[in-house]
Structure formats: structure tokens, C-alpha cells
Amino acid sequence: MGSYTFTSSAPLKGRLRVPGDKSISHRALMFAGLAVGESRIAGLLEGEDVLATAAAMRQLGARIVREDDGTWRVNGAGLGSLIEPRAALDMGNSGTSTRLMMGLLASHGLTATFIGDASLSGRPMNRVIEPLSQMGASFEASAGGTLPCMLRGASPAVPVTYRLPVASAQVKSAVLLAGLNTPGITRVIEPIATRDHTERMLRGFGANLEVSEENGERVIAIHGEADLKPMDVTVPGDPSSAAFFLVAASIVPGSDLVVENVGLNPTRAGIVTVLKQMGADIKELDPREVGGEPVADLRVRHAPLKGIEVDPAIVPSMVDEFPVLFVAAAMAEGTTTTTGLEELRVKESDRISVMAAALTAAGARVEEHEDGLTIHGTGGEPLRGTSNARVKTHLDHRIAMSMAVAGLASRDGVEIDDTDPIATSFPTFMQMLESAAQ
Incomplete structure (x- = not known):
């Protein structure tokens, strides 16, 4: 135009x-793709960013189909059972799905390369690379921590307690998603509360997640090696x-x-x-x-x-x-x-x-x-x-x-x-x- x-x-x-909602659409596809069984998603945002998430989840083994009435059916690959992607995961323009997907894969024993468009390739990924490396994943990023970036997941990963240095829902979510497939309890300490779609939806999919307050800060604890159950989501x-x-x-x-x-x-x-x-x-x-x-x-x-x-x-x-x-x-x-x-x-x-x-x-x-x-x-x-x-x-x-x-x-x-x-x-x-x- x-x-x-x-x-x-x-x-x-x-x-x-x-x-x-874009944030909720990304998460619905990812979490449904990790559950065992069929989830249905209504009202999904069908913008390029979300379609990039759907394509990436397909490469990891989830079956994702759009019905004629606009609902999406997702048959998950199962947490811990993702397959190694044959080609690079092209995340388009989406910083959210790149950072969340890095978390998701950090505790799976596979290798994946992330690429994106010119705008996304200029955006630094260091703030997720740092905590995910503490959990055992390794990264080979371009100069400045940008894409293209190769991730080698750790299996088993190591649970951590990570205090967010900056308020970021994406970093919090990346660590919690890595914690899903990590034995033990992974904690994120949040000095300033950020959007909590990840916590709300993970609970809906059956994850064992606790939110408490310590010294005026939110502490989110996720119990690893979770079994996610399918659910129907209206976005x-x-x-x-x-x-x-x-x-x-x-x-x-x-x-x-x-x-x-x-x-x-x-x-x-x-x-x-x-x-x-x-x-x-x-x-x-x-x-x-x-x-x-x-x-x-x-x-x-x-x-x-x-x-x-x-x-x-x-x-x-x-x-x-x-x-x-x-x-x-x-x-x-x-x-x-x-x-x-x-x-x-x-x-x-x-x-x-x-x-x-x-x-x-x-x-x-x-x-x-x-x-x-x-x-x-x-x-x-x-x-x-x-x-x-x-x-x-x-x-x-x-x-x-x-x-x-x-x-x-x-x-x-x-x-x-x-x-x-x-x-x-x-x-x-x-x-x-x-x-x-x-």
C-alpha cells in the first residue's frame, strides 16, 4: 500500500x-502446542507475528489447523517431546514469540536457530539469553546478542531463582517456560509487576504455579516436568x-x-x-x-x-x-x-x-x-x-x-x-x- x-x-x-490480543494469541498457540491432546482457540489474532508462532510450533511437532469458521485446532506435541526443527525458526517481526520460544526450547535437548526480519534482527536478546544460560542452555548469537541466534537446549536444565533486573513480561515468561520442563521448582522474582497472561494461562493448561509476595515483590514459582492438559481458549x-x-x-x-x-x-x-x-x-x-x-x-x-x-x-x-x-x-x-x-x-x-x-x-x-x-x-x-x-x-x-x-x-x-x-x-x-x- x-x-x-x-x-x-x-x-x-x-x-x-x-x-x-496478540500476547494471549502467542501463548495460546505455544501452550496448546505443549499439551497432550486437542485444544481449540477462538478469536486468535491472525496477524503475521502470530502466524510466525504457529509456523514455529508446527516445526516443533504440534499439529495446528485453522477451521473455516476461524477457530484453530491444536494437537500438542507434548512437553518434553518436541522434535528438533529441520530448518531455522523464522520469527518474522515478533520479539515476543522469539523470547518466549527461546525459553520454551531452553530446557529441551535440541538445537534450533532463530532468524527474523530486519527490524527483529536489530533487537537484543541478551536479557533472555542471560537467565536461560544460567539454566544450562547455550547460545551463539550475532554481535550485540541479536538474531540470527543458535540455541542448544539443556536436558535436564537446572532450576534457578531469577530476579528480573528490568520489568519485562517476556523475560519472566521465558524463564517460566524453561521451568516447565526443568526438574524441581523454578522461581522468578518480580520487583515491579508486569503483565501476567503467562501465569493465568499456564494455570488454565494445568501447570502447578504459585504466586506469592515477599518483601513487597511478586515471586512466581513453577513446578517442573509439568503435564499440560488441553483446553479451549477464547482470546x-x-x-x-x-x-x-x-x-x-x-x-x-x-x-x-x-x-x-x-x-x-x-x-x-x-x-x-x-x-x-x-x-x-x-x-x-x-x-x-x-x-x-x-x-x-x-x-x-x-x-x-x-x-x-x-x-x-x-x-x-x-x-x-x-x-x-x-x-x-x-x-x-x-x-x-x-x-x-x-x-x-x-x-x-x-x-x-x-x-x-x-x-x-x-x-x-x-x-x-x-x-x-x-x-x-x-x-x-x-x-x-x-x-x-x-x-x-x-x-x-x-x-x-x-x-x-x-x-x-x-x-x-x-x-x-x-x-x-x-x-x-x-x-x-x-x-x-x-x-x-x-
Whole structure:
């Protein structure tokens, strides 16, 4: 598709359902692939990243079939019975599945090589290589701990107690997955709580997992050599995908939109909390629990937003939503400050500097700091970009979608240099935006 200009929008109305949660989709395929027996998965996100996970699990011996009605049937290979992949595992653009899969394979006595696209191949894997090496796995990575990377699993691996040096659900999950096939008890100590999809779903699949608190820190213990049982999973809608529509309906006058079936896991739904603090009109309809995860339909209506100081403690629960939050801040009245966002500099792009440049091109007033942005909002006035406001997305899907939302509230439109990366996480984004603004 290439470049595309997003222009001021009619009010967003009606009901829509965003794709399934990416984090939960990856885990559902992996854990079902480790169980003995058949699991069924409904609502799976069918983006390129998740399909890369499905392809990798097939190479390890799981049988995975998509039915015509969109449900996926997975017959697991069984924990400890994975087969050595004949070819390299191509993880595409997915950092999540690469790090989780490294954990999964670290306690199996086989060798696997991980490769990925140009963007993933620039992302460091040292933070999972370090604890998995302590458990006995060995790695031959490219310079800087990047892909291509060859892993030799340990059988048996050694249980460890690992204290996370940085808040990272991916590192925590990698160690817990390695612990699944390791004799004894593997523990992860988490100074700051991160998203807990792995713990919730592993319990659902029958793993023996305990969560306790010691000295104000979470300690997660997994009992190794587990037998995972198959289960049926319904994947909730991805709060990261819903965030674009929550912000869009908040900033486009006259909007009244319902986003159905949104996962509201407290470790993920920080964006809803922060938007409400800014004055967004978001109501939770029919709150319910699906497969251990809290879910609701969200009704969002246009409302004047106010700038706030975002509490850095909420960062882990919305780390991927900051690009679109910056757009909301650019339209708010007053100043929004964000801190504690160093993690954003090592995502698919350096999201702090890329968003600072993109918003400036679109006409926002932004100051960049080492660990965040200060944004002076327009008070609801349309963004007045230069007439040739062309945004460089640096192949980052979240930058592309965030700046698309900014275009809906701009005077002259916002041109995105490349919309193709959106397909990695949200293939139907453009159609949904169009149908809501009819």
C-alpha cells in the first residue's frame, strides 16, 4: 500500500470488535502446542507475528489447523517431546514469540536457530539469553546478542531463582517456560509487576504455579516436568489495538463508539486508566471473565481532554500504548509529561524520538527527554501541520497507526510514509477506521 494520507474524520459511530490480543494469541498457540491432546482457540489474532508462532510450533511437532469458521485446532506435541526443527525458526517481526520460544526450547535437548526480519534482527536478546544460560542452555548469537541466534537446549536444565533486573513480561515468561520442563521448582522474582497472561494461562493448561509476595515483590514459582492438559481458549480483544479507537473517538467531535470484547487485565489496561484521568468518557459495559481474563465492552464518547503528569508506575501496564497516548496529549488542554519510558527506545523503533519527530511534523509542540516526552496540547483545536507533513514510521506499526489517528484530528491531514507494517499486528485497521467514520 505504501504512503497514505489520513485526513479529518466524520464522527466515529457504531460498534466494532478489534482483533484478538496478540500476547494471549502467542501463548495460546505455544501452550496448546505443549499439551497432550486437542485444544481449540477462538478469536486468535491472525496477524503475521502470530502466524510466525504457529509456523514455529508446527516445526516443533504440534499439529495446528485453522477451521473455516476461524477457530484453530491444536494437537500438542507434548512437553518434553518436541522434535528438533529441520530448518531455522523464522520469527518474522515478533520479539515476543522469539523470547518466549527461546525459553520454551531452553530446557529441551535440541538445537534450533532463530532468524527474523530486519527490524527483529536489530533487537537484543541478551536479557533472555542471560537467565536461560544460567539454566544450562547455550547460545551463539550475532554481535550485540541479536538474531540470527543458535540455541542448544539443556536436558535436564537446572532450576534457578531469577530476579528480573528490568520489568519485562517476556523475560519472566521465558524463564517460566524453561521451568516447565526443568526438574524441581523454578522461581522468578518480580520487583515491579508486569503483565501476567503467562501465569493465568499456564494455570488454565494445568501447570502447578504459585504466586506469592515477599518483601513487597511478586515471586512466581513453577513446578517442573509439568503435564499440560488441553483446553479451549477464547482470546479477548487486544487492548493495544482498542487503544487507537479509544483515542480516536475521544478526539473526533461527535463520536460515540462501542469497542466490544476488550481484555481489561489490570496489568495491561493502563491506557484506559490514563485516558480517564485526562477526562475521557469511557464506560465499561457488561464486564465479564473469559478464560481467566477480565473483559468488557467499552463505550467511548468524544470529550475534552486535559493534560496530566503520567505516573511512571503505570508504564509497564501500557508500554505499547504510549505512541497513541502522545496523540491524545497533543489534542488535550494543557501540558502532559511522561517519564520512565526508556524501554520505548528499544522497541521496533526508538518510539520516543520517532513520535517526537512525527508529532512535530503534524504541528504539535513537543519536547523530547531521555526517558519521555513533554507535550503541549492544542486544547482540542485541529493539529496544524506543515502542508507537507510526511511522517516517517521507521517500519513501526504502532507509529503508523498512532499517526493515522492524529490525522483524523488534523487540519491538513497527516501523510504516513508506509502503512504496510500495520499488517504485522492489525491487518484490518484501515477498514475498521473507515467503517466507523461512515
